[in-house]
Each structure stands twice: as C-alpha cells, then as structure tokens.
Amino acid sequence: MQETRLDTARIRAARRLIDPVFLDTPLYRCDALEPELGCAVSIKLETANPVRSFKGRGTEMVASLLAEQGSRAVVCASAGNLGQALAWSGRGRGLDVTVVASRFAPAAKLDRIRTLGARLELVDGDFDLARERAADIARHDGIRLVEDSLDLDTCEGAATIGLELVDAVPPYDAVLIALGGGALATGVGHVLKSLAPGVEVICVQPLGAPAMTLSWRQRSVVTTDSTDTIADGVAGRFPIPAVLDDLLLVADDAVLVREESIVAGMRMLLDHAGLVVEPSAALGIAAILEDRDRFADRHVITIVCGGNVDMAAYHRWTR
Template identity: 80%
Template sequence: MLGTRLDLDRIHTARRRIDPVFLDTPMYSCDALGRGLGCAVSVKLETANPVRSFKGRGTELVTSLLAEQGRTAVVCASAGNLGQALAWSGRRRGLDVTVVASRRAPATKLDRIRALGAELEVVDGDFELARERAVDIAQRRGIRLLEDSLDIETCEGAATIGLELAGAPFDTVLIALGGGAMATGVGYALKALAPGTEVICVQPGGAPAMTRSWHERRVVTTESADTIADGVAGRYPIPAVLDDLLAIADDAVLVQESSIIAGMRLLLEHAGLVVEPSAALGVAAVLEDRDRFAGRHVVTVLCGSNVDLDAYHRWVRD
C-alpha cells in the first residue's frame, strides 16, 4: 500500500496491547475556535490521560513487548513527554526505567519523570546530547534503548490515533512535527483508511530540520534549535523516519513563535484548554494561512499539556 516501515495489521494489534486509558481520547468540533479561525475545527485531545500526552500509546506497546521478552530495563532520551510515558508504562510492568533529558527541559516535565519512579539523568546541552548519553547507557548496561520515531513501536502506537480519526468527517489533519513518530503514525493510518484526507505537518520555524528535510527530500540538519515548543526541537532527522514521512505527508509547514503563542491563547479562550506549545502548532498553521483553510473542516491533534505554568502565564498574558 504505502512504502513505509509501518503496517496496518500491526497497528490494530498495537491497539489491543495499549492500556485503554490512552485510547479513544475525546474528539469534538469546537465551534468557538472555528469562528476565531474562519474554518470548521475539531480537536483530538491527546492530553486526557495519566501522562498528559500521546506518548503513552507508544510506550505501552514497547513495555508490553519487553515484559513478554523477560527484559527488565529500558533507557530513553526525552524532551520530557516520552520520559514520563515510559516511566508510567514501565512502572506498571516492573521495568527499571532510565530517562536522559536536557537541563533545558521544563522543570515540570523533569519533576514528573522523577515522581513516576524513573531514574533521571540530566545533561548540559540539548536533546541531541541527551540522545548520545542514552546510547552510551544502553551499551554500557546492556539494556534496551528506546529511540523515539526510529523504533517503529513509537510510530505504530501513535498510529492508533489515526485509527480513531479515520471514521470522522473532516478533510485535513494538522499534526505537530518533531522526530516524526506522531506525524508518520497518524498520517499512515489515515492514508490507509481515509486516503482523501490531507495530512499537513507543522513545525516551529526555530526548529525546522525535519520540515526542511521533507521539502528537500534529503536529511537536513541544523546547528541549533530555538523555540518554545521544546517537544519538537530536534536537529538531526532520522533518515528512515524521513523516508516514511515523504511517503505519507501532503505538506510540511513552518510557523512563527508568535503564532504558536497566539494558538495557545485561542485554545485557552475558546476551548478552555491549557496546552504546551507543541500542541498549538496546528492552530498556528491556520492562523498564518487562513485563506488556505477557509471553508474546510480541519482536525488538530493536541499532543500534550505538560507545560511550565510560569512560562505559560507569561505567554498567554502578553
């Protein structure tokens, strides 16, 4: 069907492995938000679960497989949300979880990783340095390294969102783009089950590596990432994930920081939702190109709500 690493049968199997607490998240048409944006808007609320992000779908799949294999430990690098999800899923199955994160990650995310029982190692540097350290730990301890987006379970776990979206009446889905797990997973499921759906990936202009790579059809890296959307601030796209994205996405766009903040404010004012910056990327895309979406019915996946409240208050009040 689609020339990717993903498989629809495995995605259906993944759904049966994932704790139901992460499945069938709320989705509804938000008329007030739609009036503010000039199009019909539905929101898919991936924040309504114990780790407040979509990442639990993938970590449930990974940890269930590790437990079946008799494995006892796992390590990952995380900007925050994956680490929380892995800690939650690993604790349920008696796994020792180590998370490596950047000291720049929001304190609220780091605190929740610790609270969920994971061993947290904080490095000076960005996510890419954390990833290098996680690789080193996995090799030294001989344990499983979970690599977000590269490990197909993270993509196919996220793809279960697409299964839930496939029967709904809309024509465009807006998906936050970072490493690519959610974009490739959700996009794949929709292209398989609702091929007429337009899949648009949205990334901050301050962290554009994957979007530039999609447009140039080759891996493009950046020397730095500068965005409040910490959850999608990678600099080194994974070649296999880019190949999947090229087969799935209809477009990839960049948005400004001011639009991300405006999107967060609109979600608070019109939907009563507190979200982290990455979750507002879809709304930001509509704000920057209203004519493109006028008269259409779009769905935006609200991927996380683990936000530092002090920073959030500064953003939405300014």
C-alpha cells in the same frame, strides 16, 4: 501508497497492548474557535490521560513487549513527554526505566519523570545530546534503547490515533499534526493514507526548529546547528533518515510557523476551548492562523498532542 516501515495490521493489534486509558481520546468540534479561524475545527485531545500526551500509546507497546520478553531495564532520551510516558508504562510492569534529558527541559516535565519512579540523568545540552548519552548507556549496560520515532513501537502506538480519526464523523478534509521526531506524523499519516487517502496530512513545525520540515522539502536529511523555539517537544536538530523516508510517503505538506503564532494558538485554545496546552500542541492552530485562506470553509482536525507545560512560562506566554 508505497510501503512505509509501518504496518496497518500491527497497528490494529497494538490496541490490545495499550492500556485503554490512552485509547479513544475525545474528538469534538470546537465551534468557539471557528469565527476567528474561518474554518470548522475539531480537536483530538491527546492530553486526557495519566501522562497528558500521546506518547503513552507508544510506551505502552514498548513496555508490554519488554515485559513479555522478560527484559527488566530500558533507557530513552526525552524532551519530557516520552520520559514521563515510559516511566508510567514501565512502573506498571516492573521495568527499571532510565530517562536522559536536557537540564534545560521544563522543570514540570522533569519533576514528573522523577515522581513516576524513573532514574533521571540530565545533560548540559539539548535533546540531541541526550540522545547520544542514552545510546551510550544502552551500549554500556546492555539494555533496550527506546529511540522515539526510529523505534517502530513508538510510531505504531501513535498510529492508533489515526484509526480513531478514520472512524470520525462528520467528514473532515485535513489533519494538522505537530512535527518533531516524526512518530506522530508518520504513524497517523500512514493510517490516513492507507484508509482515508482523501484526507490531507499537514505537518507543522516551528520556524525555530525546522530540521525535519527542511528535510521533507529537500527529500534528504537536513540538520541544523541549533534550535530556538518555545516548543521544546519538537525541537530536534538531526532527523532520522528512516523516519524521513516514511514521512515523505505520507505527508502532503510540511509548514513552518512563527513563535508569535504558537503563542496565539495557545491563547486561543485557552480562551475558546478551556485547554491549557504546551506549545507543540498549538502548532495546528498556529498553521491556520498563518494561512487562513488555505483553510477557509474547510473542516480540519488538529491533534492536541501534549499538555505538560511549565505554568510560570505558560503565564508569561499567554499573558
């Protein structure tokens, strides 16, 4: 494999910096899903931790390194999950955390950021406008900016999931990964292509937020004017060139799925696995639903990446 920005030795070392509460999350085969999907499905459950998403793996690395350096302040933009995770990790290390988010982000995510003690600033726009504002704050205040996916700590923290998948039994032949900014996909993809190159790495994104997938297909950055999806956690418009370069080296495919398939995936995870998940976490199931022939009689793993969802909206979607 050609070299990405990530380093497998650093990823192994990352496990020593990350609070064990985020590590070795459950991985299990969900037989109840198989009759409807036509394939064996195992779930990697990244919601079984204090921030209910995989993001804590990366923010633990960021906060640990900042504390070692004597830094006291950090800022990030977030669609909700990164902000919660950074607030949790920073609180335990005495960091002053500022999170910039869209005021249209799910209220449950915003409330949790406040509860965890971070200063929350809201912008009248989407996630990419929040990114611009966070960068302005970092420049003005001279503090560390954590930019998800561009920041290697976020990618290599997420990549520790890949180490856990490599050790998984029984054998599997594909992993379905939600694709947004790219930290999860490039991190897990790097480890799999380095240590289990026979496993197919398939990234999944909503049709209503296709920028990174279109960029992967064209092998150059493609931006979009807007997004239209319930999967707010992956709804970016401006892919980061360095992250795309990494993705091109580790992803075997990138697919787009419809909103109705995402909702159906959420409902299936509730009905057959007892899991309440946010839309981004159902993208893998949505991909199987839209292309059953591709996955027929295979064993796939889907990473359930987040469970922070506005319950009123969730009940509307899954009713």
